[in-house]
Amino acid sequence: MLIRPRIFVTIIAAVLLSIGVGAQDTNGALTPAQPASMQMVSGDIFRFDYTLEQASRVVLQAISGTAQPTLSVQQRGVEVAAQPNTEGAFTIELDTVLGSGSYIVEVAGANNSSGLVILSVQSQTPLPVTPLTPGVAVAGTLTRDASVAMFEFTQMPESGYLVVDTLLPDRGVAVQIVDMATLIPAAGSSTAILGARFQFAPGDAVYQMQVGSAGIESDTPFNVCWVPVSAANCTSVASPPVVITIVTSEPAPAACTVTPASSGGVNIRQSATTNSIIAGALPTGQNANVMGISPDNAWFNIEFNAVSGWVASAVVTVNGDCSNLPTVQPPAPILPPTPTPLPTNTPVPVPPTPSGPCLFTLTAPTFVYTTTVEQVDFLYDQVQSGELIPNGRTADGNWYRLNYASSWLPAHAIGQTVSRSGNCANLPTVSP
Incomplete structure (x- = not known):
């Protein structure tokens, strides 16, 4: 394989391992099994740690009854994906491809909106990874439907070159290399670079490389070569072109809602007890977004027409995916007001007896x-x-x-x- 002029990057493993990720205050970790809930007030920003052991196609969802959430995914202070919610929706999704590593998922409210927001990982589909054999070139093609390819290689006993070439005169491919032991990005290049050669010191560390070209309008062929420095060049391509297909994720399940189970509607209570005051009503045939469930699973925390409150699970019908609702602690109940008795020493005029039927x-x-x-x-x-x-x-x-x-x-x-x-x-x- 011919090697045209390219950027030359030397990677010293010992130096890379000594570089740490700056500590950042977050609101906890985001995982596929546990949604995160937050009470958004105008101007608030919530940040969650999110870690991928393997490059994946990820679908994040944020839902609310009154807030208009936005999503931003950041790595080492750089935004890599975002859903700004320019339409002001109450439910949004961010569908993106992320390499292995550590990220920050940031949630805010568009248009100074407020309310309870539920953030969840709807799907996390690992991408196929092609192993690289030293001295053997691999060819691949990026397309509009398959715009990412993943490769894995291991350091050799001697120094090695990792060469990525696009074979096109006007654009390259974006490259990101991640140390799988630390999940910290080790090196990379952008689509403005037509070809790149990275030199690795001797060792036995395992790396993954993501090759991508987001937003392409035509096919982008490329070659990858992992070769000892002493050999200088890879042999000719010894295997058929690699076809990298992103597995399409299942459609995201519908958000959890409830509707009255019988005619007449249901009361929306201030707390999870029939002794608390009535905050509103959910009419028959109307759906309300479910924001959480009480610890005893007997009451749903809902939002309907800007009213937040509780309905008993026994009097409503559930719709959508309600399997991973967060547990919400109900507030102390506010009891209906008790009439104040009249003072006994104050004479009360006796009104005339009304006439006619009651x-x-x-x-x-x-x-x-x-x-x-x-x-x-x-x-x-x-x-x-x-x-x-x-x-x-x-x-x-x-x-x-x-x-x-x-x-x-x-x-x-x-x-x-x-x-x-x-x-x-x-x-x-x-x-x-």
Whole structure:
């Protein structure tokens, strides 16, 4: 194989091993088995360590209900891949090829957005690696669909040359060489260099080399040669051209969402208990993004219409991939307010007794229940408007039985979502 003029790089293994990676503060390690969750506030940046033992095609995903996440992959302070989320989406993916080594995955919020963000490794597919035999040249071709080729070689007892040549007059290939013992990049060159020769000292270290040409519009042929310095040149190509095909990853699973399992919708609670206040409602037929699950797996942490809260897993249907949800600790429950009793020494004027039949008029959508327990399991319906006629009340006056399917209305709804008219003092006392 003819060797045209090229850059000459000498690599001294002992020097390379003495170069360390600068310590950087991060929020933990990112692995395929464990998604990372973060509460994004406008201007926040979260950084995670990410290590690849082998060059791989990687798909990263960031999802949120309110934040617009961005992704950046960096190595030794240089950005190697990014998803800037210019469209302002709540769910984004970054599909890229990364060589073996250590990286920083950086998550931020576009447009000063805020909210809970879940970061996960959707897939991590190792690329095929071709071993290099000393003295034997290998030929390959990079294409638009297969723009990366991986090679592996071991230092020899004597100094060796690693030669990469593109055979094209106007462009080269990008080369990155990684020491597999430390996963630290050892050397490299860019597509502006038509050919490169790297000299390695004697030794037994194992290296991987990534040859790539991202964004190419036409095929790029290249030769690779690993040869002792004493031999100077490789022999002619002794094997068929190497065809490097990137294995296409499986489509990323759909994000985890929930929808009410029955008509009437479900309450979104402030915490993972029916004793906490109602923060909102998830109507029938609507989907909410799931951000996490409670430690006992009984409640989902969701976001819907800018409302963050909790729904019981027993009253919703799950959709998408919910197998790797992060565990989220629910906040302390906020209980419904207790009415303040009037001072006993303050006389209260007795209002005149209302006349006419007792009648409840809805001023806002109101929940009614199958019994006198204000929990999701006993929710009968959410009445949107109209009038309800009571036909009895409990002895303690906390509940009214209605002529609507004998359902029950909590007394605290009167004055909040229901107005009362007529004479309700003579309703009979009934039991659920």
